[in-house]
Amino acid sequence: MQSLSPSTLLVLVPLLPLVGAILTLLLGRLLGSRAHLPAIVGIAAAAGAALTLLVSTAGLVGSPHGGHAEPVRPVEMISTLWQWATVADAYTPAAGSPAAIPGTVIGGPTAGGTEARAFSIPVTLRLDPLTATMLTIITFVGLLVAIYSVGYMHDDPGYPRFFALVSMFVFSMALLVAASNFLIVYVFWEAVGACSYLLIGFWFRKPEAARAAKKAFLVNRIGDFGLAIATFLLWMTYGTLDFHDTLSADGTILPGILGQTRLADAAGIVGGTVGTAICLLLLLAACGKSAQLPLHVWLPDAMEGPTPASALIHAATMVTAGIYLIARSAPLFVACPEALTAVSIVGATTALVAALIATVQNDLKRVLAYSTISQLGYMFASLGTGTMLGFTAAIFHLVTHAFFKALLFLGAGSVMHSMGGVIDMRRFGGLRRIMPITAATFLVGSLALAGVAPFAGFFSKDEILATLHSKGWPSAHAEHHDAAPAAAGHASLEGHGQTVASLASSMAANSQTGRPTARPAALQSAGVTADGGGTLDRPGTWQILFWMALVTAGLTAFYTFRAVFMTFTGPTRVPDEAGHHAHESPPMMTLPLVILAVPSALIGWWLFSTNWLAHFLSATPSFTAPSVAKTAVPHVFHMDLAIQGSLAAAIGIVIAAIGHLGRRSDAPQMERFLGPLQTIFANKFYFDQIYAALVVRPLEALAMLAALIDRYLIDGTVNLVARIPVFFGGWARQLQSGLLQRYALAGVLGTLLIVLALASRLR
Amino acid sequence: MNPALPELSPGMLLAGAVTAAAASLWLLLPRGSESRAASRLGLLLGALALAGFIATGRRLGGIGEEAVFLIVSLVAVVSGAATIVTRSPVYSAIWFALALFGVAGVLLVLGAQFLGVATVVVYAGAILVMFLFVLMLAQPAGLASYDRVSSEPLLSAVAGAVLLGLLTLSIGRLSAEPAACCAVPARSAMLASDAATAADSGATPAAPAAAGAVVADILAADHVARLGGELFGRHLLAVEVAGVLLLVSLIGAIAVVTRGEAALEADRRESLGRAVR
Amino acid sequence: MSPSCMLSIPLMSVMPVMPVMAATSMALLQNALIVGAILFALGLIGILTRRNLIVMFLSAELMLQGISVSLVAWSRHHGDWGGQVLVIFVLTVAACEAAVALVFVLQAFARTGRLDAAAWQSLRESNIARSVDHELPASDAVAQVWPQLSPAGILPEADADETLEREHV
Incomplete structure (x- = not known):
């Protein structure tokens, strides 16, 4: 690997899965039951390359324990x-x-x-910390999902097609996060959408799957439309679509939208109406791809696809493309506080609504789907704070979520596999006795999702809560951080440093403002938001959002453990469809579960305690923009928030235990508990019905009207015009009697006429 | 000239004859309804028209020649008319044979002995027999409906009358304009002398004398030999082409018959299948 | 026409035949041309009116005879062999034409069972009604007594056109 330059590796990461996909498509029938080999080898090699890139990039960024006074230089490589x-x-x-x-x-x-x-x-x-992180997650989860699929899909007639599509998806997603141009991003944004469409509709002979694929595609179109318009606006505004600065042949630099030249210039990023419009359109795009509130309806239906595809695309990677896009465009968003607040409001609302819906779902995959929407909402809420901590916390949660949600989905797939395709939790019970490995790993994933310390979700969720809290109660945080160095780590997990983020260095890079480096960033952050002047952007809003997130945390714990209790505890019940399948899944499937369980349990602790990820990400060029970098705060552990979060999770788990632990899973606990609310939740807040009434029906009516106009007005006019020659031609047609002697007579008479005319002229 | 009509000019007489001929044909042609009075009127008009044509005809050199010409041309014309007005196609064919004999007579009078004989031999002997064979193969019993009606008899008769009027008018103008009739023999004399250079050995063609000479050539005693020499000398290539044409038509006719039988068989099978379905 | 063309010119009859004078030659030419024209016109009318395909061909041959007479007359008038040679070719072509055309007539007859030129009027435009011969009197129709058989099974449905065409077959 050392002989390969980073730029070569960067090309190899998408290229190898592409080659794997093409080989699988070409040789699929030939390889038969070994059709997974090209895809798995390709993705595995890509994962190795991505890991190498991550390590080498981390080497450039430096260790978080190093000198605090050194400025965090932006690290990027353009190829x-x-x-x-x-x-x-x-x-x-x-x-x-x-x-x-x-x-x-x-x-x-x-x-x-x-x-x-x-x-x-x-x-x-491009290669920068954000891209390297995303690439590693994509290829690593993709590899485990591919291995798992060998067992899960083993007797499917579309076996080669599945691996080709997964491989193609890894290729598209890798290029989406590695592209350095909005247009290229758009291209692969569509490409992952296409892969998603094909995988949701993988069993296209099943009508529900075909319709779900169509729904996902159409709903995503709305978001893609936003991205397209945003791209146009960016071109009109900035005169380029590149992220990076371009050094032209004559030595001049053409500043890119997110290039260091522009970011170093306070006036470089457009705010105001145009900037807000761009940001809101980007938010629309992200909402579509990441299934946020107005456009979330496609993701639950996307569960019609094969479970490994759901794990990879609709839980771990593709749905995080929206997060990636907003994080990548962080400087643009920070310049528009209203748009930022909108991101948070959308995110927190989605988180709460999706969690409420998830509490009454009886389908294991549906619970996980709404959970995914909810967790993505968490990340949006975090991004919307517009602070360094918010961005890094969102990516942090993205990383941990990718691991534990992939684990949960694969676990659900394992259950489904051995239960003969049944996924209704009410028909299960006590499955831990039948499939102990699945149950254990699923429990690990559930603990991580519920945010129980010290599992991964706890730390990332805590950071998000802290971010929201710091916006809601800015003064309290300022005091907290001012006091933190003096209080010598009473709240820190490790002795060697609450303040790991490099506030000072990034401030030094900000040559234009020239503010003193010692000044606490949180105050400035508050100041920025205060004179941002948006009516929504005030502490009250953020306090509401914080409480919504906290309630969501409790709900998350509740529905997660409700699912766990219904499925794995209680008297053993196996649906009839299971047949002889009712046993633990093969090693090919449990191995990825075990592998994923390890990071689900530990990575949060490791990343938080060392603050490695946050430091690493802060070298991303987008986050080194002064407007973002100045909001960096020292890395601290908020004990009070951790207690609140844990308390919420504990309450949720306890309620779930009261309702479901040890009982028959088909007992109608939720109905009795929630009453009429249950109807609303079970109907998903009637989103689909509202869309049908507000969008689909009017469009159908419009289409009907257009069809009528087309058929009768336009076609009528054209037909009328067409009838004129037919009318006159009807006369001429009378001559064509089919009687050949009439023709002969006409010929003779015509000849005589000509002869007479000539004779009269000769005379 | 008919003494009863002294004021009639030949032009008007000819026009009347043409009109009467057309009316006669219109009356005689099969029109579905068989009316004896109509056919009688038609015959009468036909006779009048013939008389008109004979009256406008020009005197020939001798009374014998005139009589011969009159008889053979009457046979040709009357038989021709009968050919087209007879209902039964078999009778039509026989009338046509008679018309051929009349035409052969006209050709003999015109001095084309070989052609007169050839017409009888080839047409009456070969082609017409072929027609009769076909009729025998294809003619349904009795009079077919389509033999009892005509297609547009009035308009066709008018068209024929106009055509005949135009032709007779221009034929009459041949002698009316002497310049035209004198210029043509001169030109043809040159062509003829060009054809028979060896025989005439450089005689300068003065117009009337040369004309008499070449006509004498046409009417020479070894008429057939000269025609053969002309045909196989100057027109040898055309003869070869005509031979090829005969061969091709022979092959073509056989091909159409054999292929057509197969197509007919397929057609019959298809329609049979359609009927069964 | 000029008066010299009138019938009352007597001097023609006394002139010798063998050394043919211009006036006599002209008279012979004109008479023969008139005969040819009449034959041609008769053939034309026949071709235009008669529905029987064979009679139509006979009429065509009649037109050819008219042409032959004219050609020979001109040949005689000009003393040119060309006219007669051309008539020989006309004979040849007529023989060819008769051979090929009669084959087609036979084929057509095999298909429709009639020698009617109007039997092929399905070539007409679709909006034109089929031409039917209305004015045929019943008296002329052959009173045919068909054998009366009890049907042996279900017969194919009769086509309206077909019954019309197979009237006398």
Whole structure:
């Protein structure tokens, strides 16, 4: 591996799964039951390359224990493969527009003047901490899911197709997070959507699966539409679509949207109406892909796909593309406080609503689907705070969630596999006796999801709660952080440092503001939000959002353990469909469960205690923007928030235990407990019905109207025009009698006419 | 000229004859309804038309020649008319044979002995027999409905009358304009002398004398030999082509018959299958 | 026509035949041409009116005879062999035509059972009614007595066109 340069590795990460996919498609029939080999080898090699990249990037960033005073330099590597399209002189920025950044940065003249510039789409891969993290998660989870699928899909007629699609998805997703251009991102945004569509509809002969795939595709279109418009607006505003700065041949620098040249300039990022519009459109895109509130309806239906695909795409990776997009565009969002607040409100509301719906679902995969929506809402809420801690906490939760939710889904798949395709929890009971490994690993995943210390979810969720809390009660946090160094780690988990994040260094990079480095960032953060002036962006809002998140934490614990209790405890019940399948799944399936259980249990503790991830991510160029970097706070453990979160989780688990532990799982506990609310939750807040009434029916009516107009008005006009020659032609048709002697007579008479005419002229 | 109609000019007489001929044919042609009075009127009009044509005809050199020409041309024309007005196709064919004899007579009078004989031999002897064979194969018993009606008899008769009027008018103008009739023999004399260069050995073709000479050539005693020489000398290539044409038509006819039998068989089977279904 | 063309010119009859004079030649030509024209017109009318395919061909041959007479007349008038040679070719082509055309007639007859030129009027435009011969008097129809058989089974449905075409077969 050492002989390979990082740029080569960066190309290999998407390339190897692509080769695997193509080989699987070409040789699928030939390989038969070994059709998984190209895909698994490809993804495994990609995972190795991604891990190498992660390590090498981490080496560039440096250890969080190193010198605190050193500024966190942005770490990025750009590798341009080829130019996709170039249109010369496509854009001439007006003077003073954000596309025309004047001045000098990084010791060179910039090409940000008002001269015409080309519309060029370089196919460029980037490597920075955020990308490296995402790549590692994608390839690692993808590898485990692929291995698991060998057992899960073993007798499916579409076996090669499944592995080709998974491989193709890994390729698309890797390029989505590695692309360095909004247009390329858009392309692979669509590509992962297409893979998702194909995998949801994998059993396309089943009508429900085909319809679910169609629904997912259509709902995602709305989000994709947002991304497309956002891309147009970005081009109109910035005159480029690149993330990175481009060094042209004449030595000038063309600043990219998220390039260091622009980020170093306070006026580089557009706020105001245009900026907010861009951010809200990006949020719309993220809502579509990450199944957030207005557009979340597709994800529960997407469970029609094979369970491994659900684990990979609809839990661990693809649905986090929205998180990635907003995190990547962090500087744009930070410049628009209203948009940021909208992100948080959407996220927290989604988290609460999805958790409420999940409490009454009886289908194990549906519970997990709504749980995924809810957890993604958590991440959105965290992103919306607009602070360094918020961004890193969202990615942190993304990482831990990827592990434990993939684990839970694969566990559910294992249950489904041995229960003969039945997934209704009311028909299960006491399965821990039948499938102990699945039960144990599922319990680990559930503990992580419920946020029980010291499992992974606890730490990431705690960070998100802390982020929201710091926005809701800014003064309290300021005091807290001021006091923290003096109080010598009474709240820290490890002695060597509550303040690991490099506030000082990032402030030093901010040459324009030149603020004193010692000044607490949280205050500035509060200040920024205060003069952001948005009516929503005030502590009261954030307090509400915090409480929503806390309630969600309790609900999460409740529905998770309700599922655990219903499925794995109580008297042993096995549905009839299981037949002889009712035993533990084969090792090929339990091995990934065990492997995933380890990070689900431990990674939170490790990442939090060392603060490795937060430090690593803070070197991402987007997060080194002064507007983001200045909000960095020292790394502390908030004991009070941890207690609140744990308490909520404990209450949830206890209620679940009271309701379901040791009872028959088909006992109608929830109905009795919730009463009429249960109807609302079970009907998913009537979202589908509302959409049908508000969107589908009017569109159908419109389509009907258009069809009528088309059929009668337009077709009628055209037919009328067409009838005119038919009418006149009808006369001429009378001549065609089919009697050949009439034709002969007509010929003779015509000849005589001509002869007569000629004779009269000759005379 | 008919003494009863002294004021009639030949042009008007000819027009009347043409009109009477057309009316006669219209009356005589099968029109479904068989009316004896109509056919009598038609015959009368036909006789009048013939008389008109004879009256406008020009005198020939001798009374014998005139009589011969009159008889053979009457046979040809009357038989021709009978050919097209007779209901039964078999009778039509026989009338046509008679018309051929009349035509052969006209050709003999015109001095084309070989053609006169050839017409009788080839047409009456071969082609017409072929027609009769086909009729025997294809003719249904009795008079078919389509033999008892005509298609557009009036318009067709009018068209024929107009055509005949135009032709007779222009034929009459041949002598009316001497310049035209004198120029043509001169040109044809040159062509003829060109054809028979060896025989005439450089005689300068002065117009009337040369015309007499070449006509004498046409009417020479070794008429058939000269025609053969002409045919196999100057028109040898055309003869070869005509031979090829005969061969091709022979092969074509056989091909159509054999292929057609197969197609008919398939057609019959298909319609049978349709009926069964 | 000029008066010289009238019938009352007597001098023609006294002129010798063998050394043919221009006037006599012209008279012979005109008479023969008139005969040819009449034959041609008769053939034309026959072809236009008669429905029987064979009679139509006979009419065509009649037209050819008219042409032959005209050609030979001109040949005689100009003293040119060309006209007669051409008639020989006309004979040849007529023989070819008769052979091929009669084959087609036989094929057509085998298909429709009639020699009617109007039997092929399915080539007409679809919006035109089928042409039917209305004015046929019943008296002329052959009173055919068909054998009366009890049907041996279900017969195929009769086509309206077919019964019309098979009237006398």
